Amino acid sequence: MKKGLIFVLFALVSIVSYSQVSWNAKVGMNMSNFTGDAETDMKIGFNVGVGMEYQFTEMWSIQPSLMFTTKGAKAKIEESGYELKITDNPMYLEIPVLAAARFAVADNQNIVVKAGPYFAFGIAGKEKYEAGGESEKIDIFGDGDDQAGMKRFDAGIGVGVAYEINKFFIDLTGEFGLTKLYDGDGSGKNMNFSIGVGYKF
Known part of the structure; x- marks a missing residue:
């Protein structure tokens, strides 16, 4: 029992003594549906935001971020020669919290594999209707007469991989x-x- 407690204490001390915090800024292109x-x-x-990385060990870390991101989809309805195009463009403030594992592939070059939950809140956005050369936009969030009724809260799972070169990185993510x-x-x-793409500082 005592040996187990001593082992746990040494493990916690080693994690705390190694732990490092870094920050990053990133911008990217979204493909949503x-x-x-x-x-x-x-x-x-598109998406743009800032993030933090808290490293427990040389390999393991957690990466929370605060992102502004646009999502949505497009649809086309055709019937009896009539064509209606609908575009949903919700905008969110999003907080992904991803656990990450880092693997060195060369000097100052790493592959980072990550996964975890994300939480988002809709802050703005429009639903656009186009037909016969005319267009109309309504607010995408809310249930009023001039609102599309989309729910503001969104949550899900994110997975991704990044390639780091010194302080720069390229990131591929799926949500x-x-x-x-x-x-x-x-x-x-x-x-x-x-x-x-992003930069760590």
């Missing part, structure tokens, strides 16, 4: 939403893939 019954197409967007965007059966969820 909705899952669910509706037939939708991918939409291009899979677990919350329904609208009430009702068959409602879609967010799905997003992004490629980005």
